[in-house]
Amino acid sequence: MDGVGFSLAIGALKALAFVYDVLTFPIYIILQKPWRLRQLSRSIKGIIVDIEVEQSKEFIIDMKESPNAIKNKYRDPSSVLGKAKAIQEDAKSVTYRSAVQPKEHHITLVREKIDTMAKMFEYCAKKYRNKRCLGTREILAEEDEVQPNGRVFKKFVMGDYKWKTFGEVNELAASFGRGLVSMGNPSGKNVAIFAETRAEWMVAAHGFFKFNIPLVTIYATLGDDAIAHAINETEVSTIITSYELLPKFKKILSLTPRVQTLIYMEDQLKELANLDGYKEGVQIVKFTEVIAKGDDIRDKVTPSVPPTTDDIAIIMYTSGSTGVPKGVILQQKNLIATLKGFCDSTPIYETDVMIGFLPLAHVFELLVESVCLFAGVPIGYSGPLTMTDNSNKIKRGTKGDATVLCPTVLTSVPLILDRISKSIQEKVSKSGSLKKVIFKFAYEYKTAWKRRGYSTPLIDKLIFSPITKLVGGKMRLMIAGGAPLSPDTHEQIGTCLCLRIIQGYGLTESTSCAAVQDLYDMSFGRVGAPCTICDIKLVSWEEGNYRVTDKPYPRGEIILGGDNISAGYYKLPDKTDEDFFDADGKRWFKTGDIAEVHGDGVFKIIDRKKDLVKLQAGEYVSLGKVEAELKTCPLVDNICVYGESSKDFCVALVVPNQQNLKDLAAKIGIVNKSFEELCVNAAIEKAMVQELAEHGKKSKLAKFEIPAAIKLVTEVWSPDMGLVTAAFKLKRKDIQERYKYEINRMYAS
Incomplete structure (x- = not known):
């Protein structure tokens, strides 16, 4: 499609959408009541319960008041949260608590004395x-399947789910x-x-x-x-x-x-x-x-x-x-405490x-x-080898687990969602010009209306329903945890799969519970307010220049307190004493994570103590933050950024997306090369650095945060290699040890 055809197609779609909007807007506003969603999205989700200064504690809120009473008393959220004058200039820490009332299942656990x-x-x-409880997919047989290239793979012939009550x-x-x-x-x-x-x-x-x-x-x-x-x-x-x-x-x-x-x-x-x-x-x-x-x-x-x-x-x-x-x-x-907290925050x-x-x-x-x-x-x-119709062990003509089960709820980790996001982008990029135009228009149309609090049932049915079938077609809720989820991935997956994604924040030491995003929160990139069973204390970290007196938002290290906090590390008393402590009748854990708190009491993870590197010129670089932003680049499947205090720039090890790397090579005139050959090509490395620099600028990274040199890695980092955890978090020390020669070479160059 040429430029004129493209413009005509966009113009026709906009005109059609305008007529549709005019005709259906009164119906949608009556049926969907979007103002309710906007009101819920803006509601107070966390409240300050005390501020600690050098000499004393000043209690800001009387916790005998109910959250509803507090909301009525402080109609302006900024009067309770994040307002500079509410946090004294000599404050060292601020403690936040959930503004949510315990819900039905939490109340049942207490009433029935389930401990x-x-x-x-x-x-x-x-x-x-x-009632059905646990289900296992029946495997009827394993058969050889000849691939188009002549290779033979073992594939499963699958039956139905067999259930135990x-x-x-x-x-x-x-x-x-x-x-x-x-x-x-x-x-x-x-x-x-x-x-x-x-x-x-x-x-x-x-x-x-x-x-x-x-x-x-x-x-x-x-x-x-x-x-x-x-x-x-x-x-x-x-x-x-x-x-x-x-x-x-x-x-x-x-x-x-x-x-x-x-x-x-x-x-x-x-x-x-x-x-x-x-x-x-x-x-x-x-x-x-x-x-x-x-x-x-x-x-x-x-x-x-x-x-x-x-x-x-x-x-x-x-x-x-x-x-x-x-x-x-x-x-x-600990388990029961988290169960209560999740029952209050997870709409199941x-x-x-x-x-x-x-x-x-x-x-x-x-x-x-x-x-x-x-x-x-x-x-x-289910498992990764049988989950979808296209999974590695599914025989042609046999349905994947998601198609057979038709689930409505799924947990995931950000890396898997990043891969789904890139898979969607790849399929769209390979489609015809007209399909690209229609998809782009539909995506932008839907996201614009979603931000106003509306759903788009017709667009969902016509454009996005084939994508929803990847996860069975009935999925309504994804719960993401294990690492920060990119705002772009969060919005794209939610839009294309027609579901809600709520992300949470927690650690094994806090029995995975700390904060969970509210179902009605229309923002992206935030991990939610404190759960009902856990206090979150924000403590100034002077070395990293994060303080609870920062404006417009308080910033500092997260310290968690409540019945969900672990007794400590097994047979490691010194490490337990270092990371855990008891105070104010609670068990507390120092997470090492850095957050900022917004006006509605919702937290955003912005850094981690161990990921912070100070460069030669004195600039601090948050390796995790840079990786999270650059990982959304279509050329990147995974990335590990490295910085040395004796140098004035960062470097990165990049696991590239194979197809997109080949497309980049073709763009600069390099064809008929294998993936391995492309990864050692100097021209490709140079082009990749430029692409990452452009993507970094769009993501509002500072120049010193963007890697000045990279090494393209051919092997995909997986847990069995020992380079990422089971939750796909980078194991920095292991990666740096494995690639120390490449890192030295990048700095030498």
């Missing part, structure tokens, strides 16, 4: 006994717990789970909770040394794993002398026929055999010591973005269906799934 996970699931089993899952968990006890694992003795996310994982966890057996969670993507470290430190003798991961123990068992029993979750198609290579004397048992043992002794073994609120529920090993993974001690009360209903695929060894996924279970929501499990 442990064992009591929680017993309640669910009684209330939803015959809440009552059945409760019985299975009880039987599994009894079986463990009968095998020599009494209450109080640690047992580890090292397995992918699946229904059996959740069954095992609730078996542990019933019998007060501390659960040690280990990411399935950790390296052998990190796995052995977690097993040895917690002194476990029994490990639950899966058929797929069992072979890893041929090597790991030689590093873990205390392990006596491996319990494995069976494969649907394959039997374990060969036990060669495993350490002699180690017992290998099927998951179903443990359940059968528990069934046989149903009347003989009962929880002799039911868990109390202060008992250890989980020792959760972090994925280790810095150094050796640490075991975070999570008590029963009994009519929903959740698809579970993030690691259950990640506290974020575990607690969101727990909220779903408490609300009576069925969870169907």
Whole structure:
């Protein structure tokens, strides 16, 4: 399409849209009542509860008043929050609390005196006994499939989801717990789970909770040394794993002398026929055999010591973005506190269906799934190899898990959403000129009306419905966590998939709970206000030049306090004392994250202490902030920015998007080169630096923040390489060690 044709097409679409808007506007304004959404979006979500100065504390709000009374008293949000005169010039910290009232499920937890996970699931089993609970997709066969290039891949022929009811899952968990006890694992003795996310994982966890057996969670993507470290430190003798991961123990068992029993979750198609290579004397048992043992002794073994609120529920090993993974001690009360907080902030209903695929060894996924279970929501499990119709293990003509399950709720991490965003951009760029024009117009039209509080049902139906089918066609809510989500990705995914994305902020040390974005918040790039069970204290960090007296918004380090805060790190008393403390009747945790607080009490993460680098000229560079902005460039799949205090510029290691890199090469006249050849081409590197500089300027990065030199990396960083965590956070030290020659070369050049 030439320039004239393009202009005519845009003009015709605008004219058609104008006529449509004039005819339908009165109907939409009556039916959708957009002023309500705008009002909810602007509402106060967090309030100041005290300000600490050098000599004393001044309490600003009487917390005996209800949030509604506070709202009426302070009709102007800035009179309560973020107003310079409300925060004295000598203030050192400001503490914020949720302005939200506890909701139905939170009230139920309190009323029913549910203070442990064992009591929680017993309640669910009684209330939803015959309702679908946990679902597993049936694998009918594995067949060879010839690809267009002649290669042959193994693909699954898939059936329907097979479901266990809440009552059945409760019985299975009880039987599994009894079986463990009968095998020599009494209450109080640690047992580890090292397995992918699946229904059996959740069954095992609730078996542990019933019998007060501390659960040690280990990411399935950790390296052998990190796995052995977690097993040895917690002194476990029994490990639950899966058929797929069992072979890893041929090597790991030689590093873990205390392990006596491996319990494995069976494969649907394959039997374990060969036990060669495993350490002699180690017992290998099927998951179903443990359940059968528990069934046989149903009347003989009962929880002799039911868990109390202060008992250890989980020792959760972090994925280790810095150094050796640490075991975070999570008590029963921590899990229940987060459950209450998430119930208040996460809009999940009994009519929903959740698809579970993030690691259950990640506290974020575990607690969101727990909220779903408490609300009576069925969870169907999936994995990256079978989730969509185009996933690697799905045979042609067979539907992916999302298409079959049609979920309404999904958790995700920003990197996955960035990939979906780039996939959408790539498909649009490859479409014809007319389709590009129509899509661009529809996207801009929808985003313009969304910002005013309106939905666009006709545009959704005509333009975006094919994209929504990527996740089953009925998805209404995505919950993002694990890292900051780019505002551009947030808006694009929400617009194209016709759903709401709410992002939250939390850490393993805070049982994943701290702040969650309000459902009606129409802004992007913010992580929400404090949850109802957690106070957020903002403390000035003088070295980084972040102060709570900053204008227009208070800034500082986030310190979290509440019943969701961990007891500390397992067998690391010095590190526990360094990061945790008790004050004002609360447990507190120093996060190291830097935030600013807006006028409605909503937080925005702007930096991290450990990511801050001071360059030679004295400028501070937030590596995480720069990476988050540059990662939205279509040419970038992943990026790690590096800076040295002895230099006056930054450098970056870039994992480029293969197709977009080839398009860039063609643009500057380089064709018929492989991806690997392009990544070592000096002209391509130069062009990439220019593209990143332009993208950085659009993202309002300062000149000194934009990398002056880059190295294109051909390998995709994945958790099994040890360069990113299971939540896809960069492991900076490992990346810098692996590419130290390239970093030195960039600085030398």
